[in-house]
Amino acid sequence: MLEQFASDNYSGMCPEAIAALLEANQGHAVAYGDDPWTQQAADRLREIFETDCEVFFVFSGTAANSLALSSLCQSFHSVICHELSHIETDECGAPEFFSNGAKLLLGSGQLGKLTPDTIADIVLKRGDIHYPKPKVISLTQPTEVGTLYSLEELAAIRATADHHSLRIHMDGARFANAIAALNCSPADMTWKQGVDVLCFGGTKNGLAAGEAVIFFNKALAEDFDYRCKQAGHLASKMRFIAAPLLGALTGEAWLDHARHANACAAYLADQLAQIPGLKLLFPQSANGVFVEMPEHVIQALYDKGWKFYTFIGDGGARFMCSWNTTRDRIDDLLADIKAVN
Numbered sequence: 001m002l003e004q005f006a007s008d009n010y011s012g013m014c015p016e017a018i019a020a021l022l023e024a025n026q027g028h029a030v031a032y033g034d035d036p037w038t039q040q041a042a043d044r045l046r047e048i049f050e051t052d053c054e055v056f057f058v059f060s061g062t063a064a065n066s067l068a069l070s071s072l073c074q075s076f077h078s079v080i081c082h083e084l085s086h087i088e089t090d091e092c093g094a095p096e097f098f099s100n101g102a103k104l105l106l107g108s109g110q111l112g113k114l115t116p117d118t119i120a121d122i123v124l125k126r127g128d129i130h131y132p133k134p135k136v137i138s139l140t141q142p143t144e145v146g147t148l149y150s151l152e153e154l155a156a157i158r159a160t161a162d163h164h165s166l167r168i169h170m171d172g173a174r175f176a177n178a179i180a181a182l183n184c185s186p187a188d189m190t191w192k193q194g195v196d197v198l199c200f201g202g203t204k205n206g207l208a209a210g211e212a213v214i215f216f217n218k219a220l221a222e223d224f225d226y227r228c229k230q231a232g233h234l235a236s237k238m239r240f241i242a243a244p245l246l247g248a249l250t251g252e253a254w255l256d257h258a259r260h261a262n263a264c265a266a267y268l269a270d271q272l273a274q275i276p277g278l279k280l281l282f283p284q285s286a287n288g289v290f291v292e293m294p295e296h297v298i299q300a301l302y303d304k305g306w307k308f309y310t311f312i313g314d315g316g317a318r319f320m321c322s323w324n325t326t327r328d329r330i331d332d333l334l335a336d337i338k339a340v341n
């Protein structure tokens with residue numbers, strides 16, 4: 001299939017992941033994560049985050065989020081998240097299922113972001129025994145609509161979290177794109193802002209599968225290995241999850257791939273903004289571009305074989321760039337849009 005913009009998970013594996021996978025495929029290794037690649041991938045993440053955190057690997061982002069959240073709250077607690085968040089709209093109830101019923105409390109907010117006020121309103125709405133007690137704030141960085149929480153915004157949310165004794169979960173399915181865009185250290189975006197648990201995405205940034213669940217609050221990681229195993233997320237041949245991730249995390253490959261995807265999105269956004277009748281719905285910050293297009297343009301693009309989603313975020317068409325998006329293919333898309341507009 002030609003390159004598409006429907007999702008960054010349409011892309012294949014990056015060369016660093018492939019090379020590491022082949023290298024790990026030599027001889028036998030101890031199963032269930034007691035292999036050198038798993039140890040090294042976890043150590044590399046501790047190095048990248050400049051702290052002694054607990055690291056686990058699971059197959060999907062849905063599992064990462066759901067298992068992480070279920071270790072942050074009891075079944076009678078609630079999780080405050082944005083109404084557009086993946087955990088609410090795209091995980092088939094898995095966070096509620098794995099937490100045995102913890103409720104998601106939805107907040108609205110401009111640009112796909114929660115604010116301290118929205119969070120406080122939700123917390124203060126009810127304080128009685130009849131309502132699930134707010135326990136966690138879940139933030140998506142970058143957000144579902146491709147925007148970013150600034151470090152200042154994260155700090156303000158952290159203050160609210162501290163005030164109301166809330167824990168912070170970060171859905172970082174595209175965490176690399178956030179770091180590449182804000183150009184800050186991974187530590188500055190996470191534990192230094194009070195993030196207790198980060199779901200660190202690998203798949204969308206060039207792996208076949210694999211997400212890391214990183215506990216900065218190590219006490220919350222107690223028995224998490226059992227939680228993963230029970231949920232069917234303990235890979236017996238763990239080295240094949242860990243090695244490609246380690247390959248991508250070696251040097252700056254993971255950041256270079258994210259920088260490339262972000263730069264492609266910046267170019268696409270810039271070009272789309274110049275086409276009459278089209279309107280960018282959100283400021284482009286990471287690797288996604290959201291644009292309002294006339295219905296006949298959307299239909300004509302589908303007819304020409306382009307694949308993209310129109311149901312993510314607030315409507316409009318979403319175009320995602322990935323680690324191996326090419327300028328030529330973006331130009332093909334732009335040419336087709338101009339031709340049918």
Ligand SMILES: *Cc1c(COP(=O)(O)O)cnc(C)c1O
Pocket residue numbers: 059060061062063065086087140143144171173174203204
């Ligand atoms: C893709 C994505 C996930 C993970 O989805 P899976 O399909 O379960 O791997 C989680 N959060 C966000 C914001 C995503 O975009």
